[in-house]
Amino acid sequence: MENNIQRIPVLAVVGVGLIGGSFALAMKKAGLVDKVIGVGRGLANLEDALHHGVVDEITTDPASAIATCDCLMLATPVGQLSHLFPLVEKHLKPTAIVTDAGSTKGNVVGFAREHLKDRLPNFVPGHPIAGAEFSGAKAAKEDLYHRKHVVITPLAESSISAVAAVSAWWAATGADVRSMTPELHDQIFAAVSHLPHVLSFALVDMLANRTNGSLFFDFAASGFRDFTRIASSHPEMWRDICLANKSALLQEMYDYQAQLSKITALLEAANGAEIESIFATAREARNAWLHQKQQSLLK
Ligand SMILES: NC(=O)c1ccc[n+]([C@@H]2O[C@H](COP(=O)([O-])OP(=O)(O)OC[C@H]3O[C@@H](n4cnc5c(N)ncnc54)[C@H](O)[C@@H]3O)[C@@H](O)[C@H]2O)c1
Numbered sequence: 001m002e003n004n005i006q007r008i009p010v011l012a013v014v015g016v017g018l019i020g021g022s023f024a025l026a027m028k029k030a031g032l033v034d035k036v037i038g039v040g041r042g043l044a045n046l047e048d049a050l051h052h053g054v055v056d057e058i059t060t061d062p063a064s065a066i067a068t069c070d071c072l073m074l075a076t077p078v079g080q081l082s083h084l085f086p087l088v089e090k091h092l093k094p095t096a097i098v099t100d101a102g103s104t105k106g107n108v109v110g111f112a113r114e115h116l117k118d119r120l121p122n123f124v125p126g127h128p129i130a131g132a133e134f135s136g137a138k139a140a141k142e143d144l145y146h147r148k149h150v151v152i153t154p155l156a157e158s159s160i161s162a163v164a165a166v167s168a169w170w171a172a173t174g175a176d177v178r179s180m181t182p183e184l185h186d187q188i189f190a191a192v193s194h195l196p197h198v199l200s201f202a203l204v205d206m207l208a209n210r211t212n213g214s215l216f217f218d219f220a221a222s223g224f225r226d227f228t229r230i231a232s233s234h235p236e237m238w239r240d241i242c243l244a245n246k247s248a249l250l251q252e253m254y255d256y257q258a259q260l261s262k263i264t265a266l267l268e269a270a271n272g273a274e275i276e277s278i279f280a281t282a283r284e285a286r287n288a289w290l291h292q293k294q295q296s297l298l299k
């Protein structure tokens with residue numbers, strides 16, 4: 001299978017964190033890459049990446065890495081891409097392929113259309129649906145994408161060969177690659193990823209700001225831990241995601257507020273039957289989702 005996949009003599013990863021670092025490790029494990037250049041904002045994380053064998057060279061100068069690479073993976077928080085795409089347009093080799101791992105796609109495609117001119121066909125937007133609340137190169141894992149979805153949202157202008165290469169690289173990580181429009185992508189992930197993160201951050205922030213908050217944290221247990229795991233995620237990354245997907249996320253927040261208002265009214269009326277019915281529907285839907293994930297092994 002490997003023989004049919006385009007090899008990557010030089011892979012440059014801008015943002016060598018959990019996601020970019022895991023992509024580099026997976027490409028190394030698949031034997032598809034000869035050299036990985038890690039690009040970062042500061043040396044401490046890059047030195048960790050070098051030390052752990054995630055990358056082979058490091059630099060804080062994106063232009064030099066962009067000019068040298070055959071595949072460019074942009075894995076910074078999504079807000080950074082408006083600064084990075086002008087460098088891509090200026091320095092990327094005509095034959096090199098660019099992709100990204102951002103959690104939002106509409107704004108990334110917008111930045112690409114604004115800044116990538118001659119290099120727009122080289123770009124294939126992507127998003128691995130895998131992750132964790134951990135950040136940085138030390139969190140990178142070679143099997144992070146194994147049996148996970150990766151969504152690509154190719155542009156009409158993306159070259160067929162670039163789409164094929166990016167799909168094949170992700171497939172080589174063990175992922176199941178799906179294609180959709182950026183609009184549908186952003187709508188889906190507003191509901192199943194971005195809203196849950198906002199809710200989790202909001203609850204922990206609310207309790208942290210109580211004068212007697214430590215009393216509540218003292219007694220919080222596994223239910224609280226499960227609901228709030230994702231409130232340990234990176235604040236800058238999630239700020240960028242919320243701002244980038246503002247309209248779809250706001251719609252989900254309004255719908256959720258309406259749902260909370262409905263349950264609030266039922267509780268005020270002590271309407272146990274209706275409350276139980278909502279909980280039963282939710283339990284059934286979640287169990288069916290878990291079962292389907294277990295069957296497909298795309299956990
Ligand atoms: N964490 C997840 O669960 C997850 C899952 C899928 C996609 N993503 C997306 O992947 C991207 C990276 O997320 P992550 O979890 O790896 O974050 P991370 O914090 O682990 O890594 C991001 C790295 O990018 C660096 N960086 C930021 N701006 C930079 C710049 N201008 N130039 C060079 N380096 C820069 C940071 O210093 C950091 O080392 C984000 O766009 C995020 O939305 C995250």
Ligand SMILES: O=C(O)C(=O)C[C@]1(C(=O)O)C=C[C@@H](O)C=C1
Nearest residue numbers: 103128129130131132133193230
């Ligand atoms: O597992 C986690 O901690 C995640 O937040 C992963 C998660 C998600 O919401 O499922 C977060 C952001 C991504 O863009 C994709 C996956």
